[in-house]
Amino acid sequence: MTIKLPIYLDYQSTSPVDPRVVEAVSKSLQEDFGNPHSRTHSFGWSAEEKVEIARKQIADLINADPKEIFFTSGATESNNIAIKGVANFYKNSGKNHIITVATEHKCVLNSVRDLEQEGFTSSFLGVQKNGLIDLNQLESLITNKTCLVSIMAVNNEIGVIQPLKEIGQLCRKFGVFFHSDCAQAYGKISLDVNDLNLDLMSISGHKIYAPKGIGAIYVRRKPRVRIKSLFSGGGQERGIRCGTVPTSLALGLGLASEIAKNEMTKDHQHIKKLSDKFLKEILKLSHIYLNGDQTHRYCGNLNLSFAGVEGESLIMAIKDLAVSSGSACTSASLEPSYVLHALGVDDDLAHTSIRFGIGRFTTEEEIDYAINLINQKVNRLREMSPLWEMIQEGIDLKSIKWKTH
Amino acid sequence: MAYSKKVEEYYENNLNIGSFAKEEKNIGTGLVGAPACGDVMKLQIKIDPQNNTIVDAKFKTFGCGSAIASSSLITEWVIGKNIDEAYKISNHQIAEELSLPPVKIHCSVLAEEAIKSAIEDFKEKQKNENN
Numbered sequence: 001m002t003i004k005l006p007i008y009l010d011y012q013s014t015s016p017v018d019p020r021v022v023e024a025v026s027k028s029l030q031e032d033f034g035n036p037h038s039r040t041h042s043f044g045w046s047a048e049e050k051v052e053i054a055r056k057q058i059a060d061l062i063n064a065d066p067k068e069i070f071f072t073s074g075a076t077e078s079n080n081i082a083i084k085g086v087a088n089f090y091k092n093s094g095k096n097h098i099i100t101v102a103t104e105h106k107c108v109l110n111s112v113r114d115l116e117q118e119g120f121t122s123s124f125l126g127v128q129k130n131g132l133i134d135l136n137q138l139e140s141l142i143t144n145k146t147c148l149v150s151i152m153a154v155n156n157e158i159g160v161i162q163p164l165k166e167i168g169q170l171c172r173k174f175g176v177f178f179h180s181d182c183a184q185a186y187g188k189i190s191l192d193v194n195d196l197n198l199d200l201m202s203i204s205g206h207k208i209y210a211p212k213g214i215g216a217i218y219v220r221r222k223p224r225v226r227i228k229s230l231f232s233g234g235g236q237e238r239g240i241r242c243g244t245v246p247t248s249l250a251l252g253l254g255l256a257s258e259i260a261k262n263e264m265t266k267d268h269q270h271i272k273k274l275s276d277k278f279l280k281e282i283l284k285l286s287h288i289y290l291n292g293d294q295t296h297r298y299c300g301n302l303n304l305s306f307a308g309v310e311g312e313s314l315i316m317a318i319k320d321l322a323v324s325s326g327s328a329c330t331s332a333s334l335e336p337s338y339v340l341h342a343l344g345v346d347d348d349l350a351h352t353s354i355r356f357g358i359g360r361f362t363t364e365e366e367i368d369y370a371i372n373l374i375n376q377k378v379n380r381l382r383e384m385s386p387l388w389e390m391i392q393e394g395i396d397l398k399s400i401k402w403k404t405h
Numbered sequence: 406m407a408y409s410k411k412v413e414e415y416y417e418n419n420l421n422i423g424s425f426a427k428e429e430k431n432i433g434t435g436l437v438g439a440p441a442c443g444d445v446m447k448l449q450i451k452i453d454p455q456n457n458t459i460v461d462a463k464f465k466t467f468g469c470g471s472a473i474a475s476s477s478l479i480t481e482w483v484i485g486k487n488i489d490e491a492y493k494i495s496n497h498q499i500a501e502e503l504s505l506p507p508v509k510i511h512c513s514v515l516a517e518e519a520i521k522s523a524i525e526d527f528k529e530k531q532k533n534e535n536n
Contacts, residue, residue, distance in 0.1 A: 057521055312469035316416065336443070348440035384422050384473065386447035386465040387440060402439035403522070 005320045007366045011207075011300055011357030012156050012184060013324055018209035018259060018360070021252050025211060028248035036247050037236055047247040054254025060318060061257045062201065063192040064218050070237045071245045071253075075183035075217035076107040078202035079150075079218055081241065082179045083111040085227035086148050086200065087120055095147035100178075101125045102342040103160075104152055108181055112150070114404075120271065121145070127342050130293035131160040138218055139170055146175045153185035157339040157355060158292035159301025161189065168197030177225055183207050183215075188258030188267070190257070192217060199225045209360060210256035214249035215240070255362065258340050263360075267298070271358050274367045275299040278356065283369045285378055291340060291353060302356045303340075305349040308388030309381040314354060317377035320368050348397045409504035415474035421481065423463040425449045430473040430534060433488075433527025444468040444512065446476045446521035450491075451488040452527055457488045465518075475499050475516035482496060488524050 004086055008016070017025075028050065036051045037065025038044025051067070059066040071290060073079045087098060092239070100112050102124045112122045121139045125133050133151065142149070149171050151162050171178035178197060183204035185191060193201065201218035205211060219225050219240060260267070279302060287307035306314060311325040325337070336350035358367070382388040391395060424447075425432045431452050436527040437447040445468065451461040462480035466473045478499055490494035499505075 086456075308467065310468050310472075312443075313473055316470040317411075351443035353442065384465055385467045386445055387446075387467045388435065389465060391422065396438055402441075402445075403437050403518075 003363075003365055003369055007320060007362075007370060008322045009323050009356050009358065009366075009370060010324050010361035011362075012159075012355060013108070013189060013357070014206045014212065015209050015359055016361060017138055017211055017252070018256060020259065021210055021256050024255050025248050025252040028251045030253070032247045036245050037234070044264065050247050051250050053247050054250040054257075057254035057258040057261075058203065058216055059218075061187060061388065062218060063194055065221065068218055068221050069085035070217050070219065070240045071250050072217055072241050072360045074206070074214045075105075075181060075202040076215075077241075078204075078215050079105070079107045079181050080111050081218075081227060081230055083108065083148065083150055083311060084115060085230060085240075086177055086179070086225065086325035087115050088228040089226045090147045090248065091120075094145075094147055096120045097122065097143055097145040098148045098150065099125060099138065099141050099146060100125045100150040101127060103131065103155055103157075103339045104150065104158060105126055105181055108150055108152070108264040124162055126128065129344050130296075130298060131155060131158050131291070131339075131343050132293055133162055133167075135163060135166050135170065138167065142170070142174050142176060146174070146176045147162070148179060150179040150181065151182075152181040153191065154182075154186050154298045154301070155292065155339065156301075157337060158192075158303040158343070159298045160185075160292040161185070161296045161298060163296075164191075164196045164198070171199075172197045180275050184301070187249070187257060188262070188300065190264070193220065203253075203303075205256065207254050208260050210253045211249055214246060214253045216363075225389040245253075258374045267360050270360070271362070272299040274358050274362055274364060277303060277364070278302065278358070278367050278371060282374060285375060291345060300358045302358070303353055304356065305345065305353045306378055307349060307352060308385045308391055309352050309378055310385075313381055314352075314377060317381060318370075318373050320373060321356075323357070325353055361375070411503045412470050412474040412505075415477045415503070416470045416476055419453075421463050421477065421484075422465065424465065425461075427449055427462055430454075430530055431521040431527075433530070435522030435524075435526060437518045437522055438468070438515050440467065442473050444515055446472065447514055448476060448480065448516075448523045450478065450487060450488075450520075450523045450527065454531075459483045459486055459488060459491055468515075469509070469511065471503065471505055472511040472512040474503050475505075475512045476519060480515045483520060488527065491520055492524050494520060498505060 034043030034047035036047040054065040177199040179200035181202045186203045187208035199220045203216040205214040289305040291303040433450045435448045447465045449463045450459045464476045466476045496513035496517040
């Protein structure tokens with residue numbers, strides 16, 4: 001079988017739209033152009049019907065009620081709604097403290113920082129070396145002024161899965177709302193909003209083989225979570241998120257959700273098999289480190305540090321593979337990943353990290369090709385590396401006085 | 406992250422990768438940069454003591470494509486030059502040759518520092534020997 005190059009291994013940054021979804025969305029773009037909020041004619045009614053079907057498909061994947069699902073433009077918007085919307089609604093009740101984690105996506109961190117400018121207080125929980133939070137530490141941060149805890153389910157850079165059930169129980173115990181950015185988790189691992197005691201959840205379309213530009217937010221009704229909406233408009237989506245719902249995109253997200261529900265086990269088995277093989281083979285090269293907990297992780301995300309080899313030079317060397325060195329959102333910055341920094345990954349390893357993302361459409365041939373290529377190029381770059389030379393000689397890189405400029 | 410053709414060429418076809426024995430008296434070694442910055446260059450020059458001409462040069466670099474290309478280029482440039490001539494090579498020349506974007510200029514600066522450091526190391530060795 002001929003492989004098409006470059007091979008896409010960046011499933012955390014985005015995913016190709018599933019062909020079944022492409023077909024359905026294309027058809028819908030032609031047929032369902034009506035405004036789903038138009039009450040007076042069949043163009044509107046039929047578009048509305050499609051939107052409601054999609055809403056149910058999304059709700060079904062997380063054991064929620066369709067009335068608790070609202071369409072947005074994506075997880076960034078959903079995160080903003082969840083954090084700012086809840087904080088601003090409950091501000092006057094005296095609850096103005098928000099807890100989140102240092103390894104969250106930038107849109108969560110910046111939403112919380114923006115709220116600090118408006119008089120809210122916040123706590124950014126650190127993580128352990130494996131990327132997971134310490135539940136005791138979380139508990140110690142909760143006060144009677146805490147209104148919201150926001151902790152992502154699966155980390156986009158390193159793939160670790162936080163202890164959601166335990167966090168949910170803690171939040172219930174103290175009467176604090178629990179929001180989780182599930183952009184990387186939704187459709188990939190089992191998420192039951194009741195089992196996990198989730199009050200709010202952010203969903204991203206383009207991470208689960210749906211088009212870009214569509215996402216959703218889950219907002220619990222019992223017990224009721226109130227939100228001050230971010231923008232004003234005609235009252236669509238029960239006022240949670242005004243604006244015309246893009247029928248065809250919503251349909252795409254709904255269908256992608258239904259496919260994910262039906263194929264979750266199959267997808268997981270496929271991705272795990274490829275991920276295990278990839279990791280096993282790459283680890284045969286010495287001095288390779290997997291960032292983040294070995295067991296509490298989503299298998300489709302492998303963030304690896306290659307000692308002695310700088311990340312950008314490796315990415316250039318393996319240009320037949322489309323990968324990233326951490327979050328796409330921070331790739332413009334020259335600094336190493338803040339997530340790896342939070343894990344305490346040493347400076348000399350932080351610059352050597354690459355994230356490999358495996359997904360539904362990755363084939364075993366592609367993984368074999370990738371393994372081969374990486375082996376070749378890592379060895380070549382190590383031959384060229386003064387740091388690798390020192391590591392081989394048993395020199396501790398931390399013991400050297402580097403001449404920085 | 407589009408690299409210039411020149412950077413890609415130097416990255417793919419570098420001739421002077423390797424090491425000399427540091428202790429040899431006609432070898433100058435420069436080690437600059439830091440792992441924390443993501444750029445470390447080791448540049449070594451072999452000098453003919455009769456006329457202080459650089460007869461060979463080797464490098465090893467931990468860094469991005471531009472850093473590798475900058476150090477590769479400079480080893481090619483210094484071979485055949487007198488150490489005083491080589492000392493005058495400026496990072497601007499390297500940056501221009503490789504069409505480095507502003508965000509990668511520091512790679513050429515490091516390469517300039519590396520050659521200067523190697524030459525200084527050689528001179529220091531000569532001084533110690535004469536004493």
